[in-house]
Amino acid sequence: MLRLFLGLYLVAAVGLVAALQAVEHTFNALLEGQMQAYNREAVRGQAWTLVEQLRGLEGPQREQHLEELRPHYGLGLSLVQADQLALDEHEKALLADGLLVIREKYTQFIASIDGGPQLLSIKLPAEPSLMPFYITAAYLMLAVLVGIVLYVWVRPHWRDLEKLRLAAERFGDNDLSARIQMSKRSNIRDLAEHFNLMAARIEGLIANQRELTNAVSHELRTPIARLSFELDQLRQQTDPGQNRELIADMYADLGELEDMVSELLTYASLERGASVISRENIQASSWLDSVVGSVSLEAEAAGVQLLIGACQVDEVRIEPRFMARAVINLLRNAIRYAEQRVEVSLVRIGDHYEVRVNDDGPGVPLSGREKIFEPFARLDASRDRRTGGFGLGLALVRRVSQSHGGSVEVADSPWGGASFRMTWAHAD
Numbered sequence: 001m002l003r004l005f006l007g008l009y010l011v012a013a014v015g016l017v018a019a020l021q022a023v024e025h026t027f028n029a030l031l032e033g034q035m036q037a038y039n040r041e042a043v044r045g046q047a048w049t050l051v052e053q054l055r056g057l058e059g060p061q062r063e064q065h066l067e068e069l070r071p072h073y074g075l076g077l078s079l080v081q082a083d084q085l086a087l088d089e090h091e092k093a094l095l096a097d098g099l100l101v102i103r104e105k106y107t108q109f110i111a112s113i114d115g116g117p118q119l120l121s122i123k124l125p126a127e128p129s130l131m132p133f134y135i136t137a138a139y140l141m142l143a144v145l146v147g148i149v150l151y152v153w154v155r156p157h158w159r160d161l162e163k164l165r166l167a168a169e170r171f172g173d174n175d176l177s178a179r180i181q182m183s184k185r186s187n188i189r190d191l192a193e194h195f196n197l198m199a200a201r202i203e204g205l206i207a208n209q210r211e212l213t214n215a216v217s218h219e220l221r222t223p224i225a226r227l228s229f230e231l232d233q234l235r236q237q238t239d240p241g242q243n244r245e246l247i248a249d250m251y252a253d254l255g256e257l258e259d260m261v262s263e264l265l266t267y268a269s270l271e272r273g274a275s276v277i278s279r280e281n282i283q284a285s286s287w288l289d290s291v292v293g294s295v296s297l298e299a300e301a302a303g304v305q306l307l308i309g310a311c312q313v314d315e316v317r318i319e320p321r322f323m324a325r326a327v328i329n330l331l332r333n334a335i336r337y338a339e340q341r342v343e344v345s346l347v348r349i350g351d352h353y354e355v356r357v358n359d360d361g362p363g364v365p366l367s368g369r370e371k372i373f374e375p376f377a378r379l380d381a382s383r384d385r386r387t388g389g390f391g392l393g394l395a396l397v398r399r400v401s402q403s404h405g406g407s408v409e410v411a412d413s414p415w416g417g418a419s420f421r422m423t424w425a426h427a428d
Helices: 002-031 034-057 062-070 089-096 131-172 189-236 240-271 283-295 296-301 320-337 392-404
Strands: 075-083 101-102 108-112 118-123 280-283 305-309 315-318 341-349 352-359 409-411 418-425
Touching: 002 034, 002 108, 002 131, 002 280, 034 108, 034 118, 034 305, 062 075, 075 089, 075 315, 089 101, 089 108, 131 189, 131 409, 189 240, 280 283, 283 315, 283 320, 283 341, 296 320, 320 341, 320 392, 320 418, 392 409, 392 418
Parallel strands: 305 341
Antiparallel strands: 075 118, 101 108, 108 118, 280 315, 341 352, 352 418, 409 418
C-alpha cells in the first residue's frame, strides 16, 4: 500500500503545484491590463495629492517637503530622475498622459510631477518578514490535506486490490474454489466478478477434464478387454468359420472404439470452445430428410418405425455438421429404447427453433432427467436395457445446443416414452 500511496501522492502533489503555477501565470497574463488599471485607480488619489504638493516647489524644497510628508504616509516616497529608470516608449507615453507607471509586480508607482525629468516614486509597504514562512506553511498544510484525502481514497482501493491479489495467489496455488466477495460500493467490483466467472469457468473445465479422463479410461476397458479375449480365442480356434465370426466381432469392437473416440473428440472440442460455430441458412425439410435417412437403416434393423412428424420451417440457421450430429444422436438414443416408433419434428416458436424427438420406450425417470446429459452418465435398468452406448451422445447434444445459444431437456412423450426437445435461438 505504501508504494501505491507514495506514487499517487507524488503524482498528485507535483500535478497540483504545476497546475497552480500554470493557472497563476495564465490568469496573470490574461488579466495584466485589468490588474494595472485596478492598482492604478487604487493609488491614483494619493499620488495626485503628493504631486500637487510638490509641483510648486523646486530642488531642495521638494526633497525637504517630501521628508516632512513621509511620516504621515505608510508608503516609500522618493524623488528619482527619469534617465535612471530606463523608461520605454509606452511608459513615457503614460507619464505624458498624466497616468501612473506600475513596476515591480504592482508595488512601485511612478508619477510625473511637472512634466520634467524629476519623477515621484511611490512604493507600497514591504511584505511581513514572515511571509515566506507563512507561504511555506500554507503549502505544507495543503500537502498534508491532499495526503489525507488521497489516503482515505486509496485505502479501500488497496484493500480490495489486496483481496484480489490474495484470491489470485490462492487460485494459482491450485485452490480452484478461491473467489472474491466485494461490497456493492467497491470500484473494482466488476473486475472481481469477472475474476469469479473466470475462476468458475476454469474450475468447471478442469473438473470436466478430470471426469472425462476417468470416464474414458473406464469406458475403454470394455472393448479392449473384449478384443483381448477375442484375440486369445482366435489364437486357439482352428475352425475357419468360427474365426470369421471372431474377426467380425473384433471389427465391431474396433468400430465401437472409433465411434467413441470420434464422439469424445467432438465433445471435447465443443467443451473447450475450440470449434468455431459458423451458422448457415439451410433448407430445413431436405436437411431433416438427410439426417433421418442417415439412421433409417438402424431403425429398420431395430424394428422401429422412424417418422417425420412435422417440419414447419422453410429455412433453419445452424452449423449443419454439429447440429446434424446432435439430432442423429437424439434419434439413435430414441431408436435404442423405442418399442415400435420414433417421431422427429422441427418447428419454430417465436425466436427459437425446436427439434422434438418422441419415442414409445420406457421413458426417463424424473431423478435422471438432468444427469442423462452428463458425460458417461448411466441410469437404472429401465432405460439402460440394450444400451450399447458410450454415454457421450446426449452430452454432445447439450453442448451443441449451448453452442447455438439454446438448451435441451427431456420430458414424457405422448406415447408414454421420452420426449427430447432441443431448442436454440434464431440468429441473423
